[in-house]
Amino acid sequence: MNEIWKNRRSSYQKMLLKYLRYVFNDHFVIALLFLFGAFGLSYSNFLKSLSGSENMWWAQPAVILFLLFILHTNQIATFLQEPDKVFLLPQEHQIRGYLKSSWSYSTLVALTVQVACYLLLTPFLLFAAKMSGLNIILLALTQLVLTVNRTESQITALFLPQKRSAKFEAVYSWLLPAVVLIVSVYLPTYIGAIIAILMLVIISEHDRKQLPGAIFDWRYAIDQEAARLARLYRFFNMFTDVRTVTPKPKRRLYLDRFLPQYSTDSEGFFKYLFWRAFVRSGEYSNLYLRLTLLCFIILFFIHNFWGALLIAAVFIYLLGFQLMPIFVVYDEIVFMHTYPINIQKKFIAFSKVLFSLLFVSAMLFFVPIAIQGPGLVKVLSALTLLVAESILIARIYSKTRLSKMS
């Protein structure tokens, strides 16, 4: 089992390295350097602007929220795979040793991430929250203890089903850490540290009593790992093609009323399929919502009319590009070839669906641009340009792009 774990870790790291090469390609590295520089500069300017002001009531809640958020960025890596529940079943008695390795590895990664984020926060703690050096170290200690506690409870959840309930999650991984952080920030910091350590000791003592009789839940563990990898792949997918990980479809019943209904022409047939694929497969709708929302928010902060328009245009292109695969989503299904449907209508249906989606985004992007009041002429030309781009992408660009794909 130890051998298996080592092999899997090294192939996992190889996989990360392979994809990171794509993520940090030349252009992106240059862009990142600029972004990082810009971030550093504005962060220091921001802190300087704060140093004069007295009323800093919001600094503490901001610290608490930030720490609570980064606490949840980590997840244990077990490297378990679907066939394991068959092939590794005879080795089940050794699974605890295997998980011990995976716990130490995951904890180490988690602690590193916490330290890195915490270092970023330190200037803010000094100048905005006005904490002393000692308290900053104590708060860091508290955060690290909370991190260890979290990875531990993720491992024990693989054995103890009660730890997976939403209620448990809410209390033990959100409420309690929040309380600890609030205490650390508002009361003398060492109290928070003591509570965190006590919490760790009590919970692990409690678990130690329950664990010996508990049964390892293969299915849950495998699902968790698959979900973790899926998140990772989805991130990499923004930069390069990743072997597809299909998330489970969700019904989203409340959206049913907007979906196309029964229709006997082939265009209706394809629209019926494409809309359902978009809405219910987590892949496309999540991506669409995230990108649209991100751009929508960014646009509120860009006060240069042409800059904002350019960003909106780039995002519409990105959206169109990312939604292209919907066209081929069901091509593997034999009935797409045996049903008496008019295949010519497939592209027409697809481009209408794509246009509707791009049009909604374009309208949303138009709002922040218009609100900044660049004048009627500019507002109208922005509107025309964005809609024209949506039409171009949905009707013409997609045609050439899809013919390359298939």
Add this chain to the structure above:
Amino acid sequence: MALEVNNLVGGYSSISVLKDISFKVPSNSLVGLIGLNGAGKSTTINHIIGLLKPMKGSIVLNGVSLQEDAGSYKEKIAYIPEIPVLYEELTLKEHIELTMMAYQLDKKVAWEKADRYLKIFRLDNKLDWFPINFSKGMKQKVMIVCALLPDVDLLLVDEPFLGLDPLATRDLLNLLDEEKRAGTAILMSTHVLTTAQEVCDSFVMIDEGQMLASGTLSDLQAQSNQPKSSLSDIYLNMTDK
């Protein structure tokens, strides 16, 4: 004569898997396509449903071939695949509705039919389920229900008995019989020879892509000089295995 396959040569790439296959599937009959794993049963079916193009020979269904008029050819066939394939994002109900849309069926009439099949296969309370929650047998039942909805001339059934429980197998056979009586030509590939012997009207035996024999059980018994032998014995003798 509903389906006529004449001198079919075909396969997946330039290498031909099927070598000169010819047989007929008359209306009102259930023909068994018999062969071992890898004999070429699924390849034959893939040619008939149009996934593969014949290299030589022709496939004609009631005077229409796929090459001449794909639209009206496809309207006349329905297919139950060996491995169930479903749309991950569609519920059971939507699978049925989609089939109705594809074949342009009258919604009301088709739903009456569908409800009956769903009850037979005990799927009527699972209309809102996603494929991910179905067992293999259930998925196969969905395939059957969808394939039986349209009124077709030819029904292709690829290895239907694996994964179905005895009750579902019986119900499927009853429904196939019903379709047959209504005029449909049915081609069913299988290597479950005991069941095939009971339910099929005639047989097409293939091995390594070649026709071994075809005809009713008594034809085959006469051809192989083995009167009273079972289908399984005849087949194994013919393949020398």
